[in-house]
Amino acid sequence: MRDWSTISLREELINEVxxxxxxxxxxxxxxxxSEAIRLRLEEVxxxxxxxxxxxxxxxxxxxxxxxxxxxxxxxxxxxxxxxWLVLARLFGDMIQxxxxxxxxxxxxxxxxxxxxxxxxxxxxxxxDRDAVQYRLQDLQHSxxxxxxxxxxxxxxxxENYAKKWVNLLDEAERADLQIITxxxxxxxxxxxxDPETEWVRLTLxxxxxxxxxxxxxxxxxxxTEFTGDSQLVVRGDKNSVREAVRVLYxxxx
Amino acid sequence: xxxxxxxLVIGGGIAGIQxxxxxxxxxxxxxxxxxxxxxxxxxxxxxxxxxxxDCSACILTPKMVEASRHPNIxxxxxxxxxxxxxxxxxxxxxxxxxxxxxxxxxxxxxxxxAQHCPVEVPNEFDAGLGVRKAxxxxxxxxxxxxxxxxxxxxxxxxxxxxxxxxxAINYDQKPETINLTVGAIIVATGYATFDAHKKSEYGYGRxxxxxxxxxxxxxxxxxxxxxxxxxxxxxxxxPRKVAFIxxxxxxxxxxxxxxxxxxxxxxxxxxxxLLKEHVHNVDVTIFYMDVRTFGKGFEEFYQRAKNEFGINFxxxxxxxxxxxxxxxxxxxxxxxxxTSEVIQEEFDxxxxxxxxxxxxxxxxxxxxxxxxxDRYGFFEENDIKTKPIESKVxxxxxxxxxxxxxxxxxxxxxxxxxxxxxxxxxxxEK
Numbered sequence: 001m002r003d004w005s006t007i008s009l010r011e012e013l014i015n016e017v018x019x020x021x022x023x024x025x026x027x028x029x030x031x032x033x034s035e036a037i038r039l040r041l042e043e044v045x046x047x048x049x050x051x052x053x054x055x056x057x058x059x060x061x062x063x064x065x066x067x068x069x070x071x072x073x074x075x076x077x078x079x080x081x082x083x084w085l086v087l088a089r090l091f092g093d094m095i096q097x098x099x100x101x102x103x104x105x106x107x108x109x110x111x112x113x114x115x116x117x118x119x120x121x122x123x124x125x126x127x128d129r130d131a132v133q134y135r136l137q138d139l140q141h142s143x144x145x146x147x148x149x150x151x152x153x154x155x156x157x158x159e160n161y162a163k164k165w166v167n168l169l170d171e172a173e174r175a176d177l178q179i180i181t182x183x184x185x186x187x188x189x190x191x192x193x194d195p196e197t198e199w200v201r202l203t204l205x206x207x208x209x210x211x212x213x214x215x216x217x218x219x220x221x222x223x224t225e226f227t228g229d230s231q232l233v234v235r236g237d238k239n240s241v242r243e244a245v246r247v248l249y250x251x252x253x
Numbered sequence: 254x255x256x257x258x259x260x261l262v263i264g265g266g267i268a269g270i271q272x273x274x275x276x277x278x279x280x281x282x283x284x285x286x287x288x289x290x291x292x293x294x295x296x297x298x299x300x301x302x303x304x305x306x307d308c309s310a311c312i313l314t315p316k317m318v319e320a321s322r323h324p325n326i327x328x329x330x331x332x333x334x335x336x337x338x339x340x341x342x343x344x345x346x347x348x349x350x351x352x353x354x355x356x357x358x359x360x361x362x363x364x365x366x367a368q369h370c371p372v373e374v375p376n377e378f379d380a381g382l383g384v385r386k387a388x389x390x391x392x393x394x395x396x397x398x399x400x401x402x403x404x405x406x407x408x409x410x411x412x413x414x415x416x417x418x419x420x421a422i423n424y425d426q427k428p429e430t431i432n433l434t435v436g437a438i439i440v441a442t443g444y445a446t447f448d449a450h451k452k453s454e455y456g457y458g459r460x461x462x463x464x465x466x467x468x469x470x471x472x473x474x475x476x477x478x479x480x481x482x483x484x485x486x487x488x489x490x491x492p493r494k495v496a497f498i499x500x501x502x503x504x505x506x507x508x509x510x511x512x513x514x515x516x517x518x519x520x521x522x523x524x525x526x527l528l529k530e531h532v533h534n535v536d537v538t539i540f541y542m543d544v545r546t547f548g549k550g551f552e553e554f555y556q557r558a559k560n561e562f563g564i565n566f567x568x569x570x571x572x573x574x575x576x577x578x579x580x581x582x583x584x585x586x587x588x589x590x591x592t593s594e595v596i597q598e599e600f601d602x603x604x605x606x607x608x609x610x611x612x613x614x615x616x617x618x619x620x621x622x623x624x625x626x627d628r629y630g631f632f633e634e635n636d637i638k639t640k641p642i643e644s645k646v647x648x649x650x651x652x653x654x655x656x657x658x659x660x661x662x663x664x665x666x667x668x669x670x671x672x673x674x675x676x677x678x679x680x681x682e683k
Contacts, residue, residue: 088363092418095359106419109361110398111322117393118318121310121476131315187383187478190487191375194458200406201373201384238405246408249371 007033023075035174073132077119082172083143084112090150090165099157102149109146115139191233198238200245204230208251216251220244258436258679259284260672261346263334263618266294267661268653268668269441270316275672276439277325281679284433285320286348287330288614291395292317294443298378300473300481302661303523304554310394310476312661317396329431330397337438337621344648346433352426354402355388359421362390362398366413366422374406376478380468382486383478388413388422393476437648437675440632441668442618444654447502447510447608455498455605460576461487462583463603466497466520473527483531485602487581491532492601496585497521498571499541503608512629514609515658518545521606522555525564538565538600540587548660567596574603609658624649631657642671650674 017032088109094101115135122132147169154162192199207229217224222236222244234241234248258281262273265287273285285292297317299309320326329348336347355366370386378391385391387406390398402413402422414422449457449465457463462485464472475481485492499521503514518541525537544566546555558564569587576583577599586597611630619626624644627633632651635643644651652671653664 085363088361089418091361092363095419103358106359106361106421107357109363113362114318114321114394114396114398117395117398118314121314121394124308124311124475127308127311128315135318187379187484190461191384193381193461193486199374203371203373205371242406242408245372249408249410 009033073119073122073136076136077116077139079173080139080143081116083147083169084109084116086165086168086172087112087143087146087150090154090168094150094153094157097157099153101153105146105149108142108149112139112142112146115142192235194235197235198241199233199235200241201227201231201233202245202248204232204249204252206230206252208248212251213248216244216247220247224248258282258343259433260437260439260675260679261286261334261344261433261435262439262441264294264441264443264653264655265289265292265320265328265330266441266443266653266664267296267313267316268443268655268664268671269294269439270313270320271665271668272439272441272652272672272675273320273326274316274323275669276676277323279672279676281325281676283323283326284346284435285326285328286332286334287328288333289391290331290353290399290401291391291397292320292328292330293392293394293396295467296661297392297394298380298467298474299470300475300477301523301527303519304548304550306523306526314394317394321396328397330399331401332431334618334621335430337623340434342436342648344435344438346435346438348431348433350429350431352404352428353399354404354407354422354424354426355400356421356423356426357399359419360400360417361419361421362400363419364390364400365416365418366400369412369416371410371412372406372408374403379471379478380465382468382471436679437650438622439668439671439675440618440622440624440644440649440651440655441653441671442612442615442655444658445610445613447508447610449501449605449607451508452501452605454573455501455571455603456574456576456583457605460574460581460583460603461485462492462576462581462601463574463605465501465605465607466517466524467607469524469604473524473531481531483528485581490601492535493532494536494600495525495528495538495602495604496571496583496598496600497525497537497539497604497606498574498585499539499606500570501605501607502610503606504542505608510608510610512608512658513545515545516609516660517606519548519551519554519660521604522546522558522564524604526554526558526562529562529564536565537562538567538598540567540569540571540585542568542570548662569596609654612655615655622646622649624651629657631655642667642674648675648678650678 017029091105118135119132151162154165213224220240220243222234222240225233227233234245260276260281260283262269262283262285265285273283277283296309296313302309321328332348332350335349338345366388367386370388372387373384375381376383376385388400388402390400471477472479472483502508502510521539528535528537546552567589568591569589571585571587574583574585582599582601583603584599588595624646625633632655634641635645642650642652650671652667653659
C-alpha cells in the first residue's frame with residue numbers, strides 16, 4: 001500500500017493552482033504539486049553535477065497522463081497535437097541524419113494525425129461523445145507507442161540526443177510548447193471563377209518586376225494580376241498557365 | 254472465407270464505405286477502391302444532414318476511420334479499376350494505383366510540404382471556393398492522410414522536397430499495377446452534379462454571387478474555406494437576402510434531364526434553415542416548381558422551415574438573373590404561379606439547386622464490368638422491384654446513387670443490402 005503525506009501551502013498559491021485546473025491541464029491540486037516537485041527534484045539533481053547517479057531518459061519522461069473524463073476533448077487534443085508535432089520532427093531529424101528508424105513509424109504517425117483531425121472535427125454538441133473519448137484514448141495509446149519506439153531508436157544514437165527530444169516531449173506533454181499549425185481558412189474573395197480559364201495563384205519568395213511579369217504573360221498568352229508584392233494570379237489556357245507560372249517562379253533566382 | 258473470395262467495392266463514398274464495413278464485419282476480405290486521394294465522397298463536403306440537422310462529419314468520419322483501420326479492409330485510394338475479367342465464378346481485376354509522388358513509408362502527414370508550396374489552385378473539395386496547394390490532402394480529415402502532388406499544377410520548384418525532413422518527396426514515382434482476384438463486386442460510384450454553367454440565364458460563373466448548393470454547403474461548413482462564415486464571393490460581405498432557385502438541371506428537358514433529383518428540395522430547405530441560424534435576420538426565399546418532401550420527417554421539417562424559421566416559398570420558375578454591376582446584387586424576375594403576380598426582387602446572393610446526374614466515369618465502369626446503364630444514364634437494376642441492388646451480371650451488385658438520385662439513408666440501406674447480397678453470393682459458392 002502506498003503512503004501519503006499531507007503538506008501545507010499558502011491559500012494564495014493553492015488558488016492560483018485552482019485557476020489552472022479550469023484549463024483542464026491538471027485534474028487536481030495534488031497532481032500539479034506532484035509534478036512540480038518531480039520537476040524541481042530533477043533540476044536539483046542536474047545542478048548537483050556528475051556525482052548524481054545517471055538516469056535513463058525514458059524514466060525522466062513525464063508519464064502519460066490519464067485525462068480527467070470531463071476535460072474537453074479539444075483541450076486534450078491541443079496538447080496531444082503538440083506531442084505529435086515533436087514526434088514528427090524527431091522522426092524527420094532522424095531521417096535527415098540517415099539513422100535507422102523503425103519502418104512502421106511513418107504510418108503510425110499518419111494514423112495519429114488522422115485521429116487528431118477526427119477528434120477536431122467532432123466538437124459539435126450533436127457528436128457521439130463516446131466515440132470521441134474512444135478515439136482520444138486510441139490516440140493517447142498510439143502516441144505512447146510511437147514515442148517509445150522513437151526514443152528507443154534515438155537512444156541508439158546517444159543518450160544526450162534522446163534526452164534532448166525527451167525534454168521537448170515533456171514540454172509538449174505539459175502544453176508548454178506552442179508550435180504553430182497552419183490555418184484552415186482558405187477562402188479569398190474575388191478570386192476568378194470562370195470555367196473557361198484555369199488559374200493559379202503563385203507566391204514568390206521575393207518580389208519580381210511587374211514589367212517582367214507582363215512580358216512573360218504576353219509571351220504565354222496569359223493574364224497576370226498582382227495581389228500582393230510577391231503574389232500573383234495567373235489566368236489562361238491550362239498548359240500556358242503552368243508554363244508561365246514555372247517561368248515566373250524562375251525569375252526570382 | 255478464402256483470400257481470393259474477397260469483395261471489390263468500387264467507390265469510397267458513404268455507400269462504398271458502408272458496404273465495405275458491412276461485408277468486412279461478415280468476415281469477407283474487402284478491397285475498397287477510390288479514384289480520388291481520399292475516401293468520403295460527396296458526403297464529406299456536406300455540413301449538416303436533413304431532416305435531423307445532424308453534423309455530416311459526425312456520421313461519416315467515424316465510418317471513414319473504421320474503414321481505414323478494419324483488419325479485413327484493404328483501402329486502395331487514388332486507384333482506378335482498369336480491367337475486370339470473368340474467370341469461372343471469380344473476377345480477375347487489374348487496378349492502377351496512381352503515383353502520389355510522395356513515399357508513403359516516410360510521409361507522416363505533417364503538412365510542412367504544403368505550407369511551403371508556392372502554387373495555389375482552386376480546391377475541388379471546397380467546390381472551387383477555397384484554395385489548395387499543388388501538394389495537398391483534400392481536407393484535414395482525409396483518409397488515408399497521405400499528401401499527393403497534383404502533377405498537372407506542380408512546377409517542380411523543389412521546395413517541398415527541400416522542406417520535407419522525412420525525405421518523403423519522390424518526383425520519380427511511377428504508376429503501379431495491382432492484380433486481384435475477387436468473388437463479388439459492389440459498385441458504389443455515386444453521382445455527379447449538373448454543371449450550372451449550362452443554364453447561362455442564371456449567370457453562374459459570370460456573376461460571383463450566384464453559387465450552387467454544394468458551394469453553399471462548403472460555406473456553411475465549420476471546416477470549410479471560410480470556417481463556417483457565410484459571405485459573398487464578390488466582396489466577402491455577409492448576405493442579408495438570399496434566394497434559392499430549385500430544379501436547376503433537373504426536370505428540365507432543355508438540358509436533357511427530365512428526372513427529379515429527389516434531394517434538392519430538402520437540401521434547399523435544410524440550407525435555408527442553416528442560413529437562418531448562421532446569419533441574424535437573413536431573408537431566405539425558395540423559388541420552386543413543386544416541393545417534394547417525401548421521406549420520414551421531411552414534411553414536418555418543411556412546415557417548420559416555413560412557420561418557425563420564416564423561410565418564404567414562392568412557386569415559380571425564375572426566368573433570368575441579372576447582376577447589378579455596381580453592387581453585385583442580383584435581380585430576379587419570376588411569376589408567382591399561385592397568385593399570378595410577377596415579382597421582381599433584388600437579392601445579395603442566389604443559390605442554384607443543381608441536379609443529380611450519373612457519375613462522370615459511369616460509362617467507363619459500365620464497359621469494364623459489362624453491366625448496362627439505363628436510359629437515365631445510371632446503372633440498371635436486374636429487376637427494379639425484386640432485385641433492386643443486383644446488376645444484370647451475376648456477382649456484381651450496385652448501391653447508392655450509382656442507381657439513381659438517392660439521399661444518405663437510402664444509400665446506406667442500399668449499401669448494407671449489397672454487402673449482405675455479396676457475402677451471401679460468396680458463401681453460396683463454397
